[in-house]
Amino acid sequence: MPNELILKKLEQIKKLLGELESLLSEPIDNFEKNTVSIRASERNFQLIVDLASDINTQILLEKGEKTPDTYRQSFTALGSAGVIDSELARELSLSASLRNILVHEYDFEEDFKKFYESAKSFIEPYKTYLKKVYDYAIK
Helix, strand or coil: CHHHHHHHHHCCCCCHHHHHHHHCCCCHHHHHHCHHHHHHHHHHHHHHHHHHHHHHHHHHCCCCCCCCCHHHHHHHHHHHCCCCCCHHHHHHHHHHHHHHHHHHHHCCCCEEEEEHHHHHCCCHHHHHHHHHHHHHHCC
């Protein structure tokens, strides 16, 4: 994935993140009643993590690192490679767990407040991720 494709995927994440932030700006009482907002938020969150993991894997391969086995590993390995700092890598690796809960439909059991609060907590770290990876890609 040449840097041009990385930049394209970063733009996709930026768009999805903006949509997610807008959806999660609703008060929780309204959010929990809006099935369309819930589903759109969950899907956007999943796509953000998927796209970031694709980018992470490509950067790691370009740097001669091994392919990560999991979404979570893709973030921690990116931190170890010095593309993002280790604290951001740790934070974002937790987003992979939330993604897996959504995709494999375990844990939340209709507790949309948990998702709402968790997803909101990842917005700022993903904004930082966008900036760091963009800076890396344009070098």
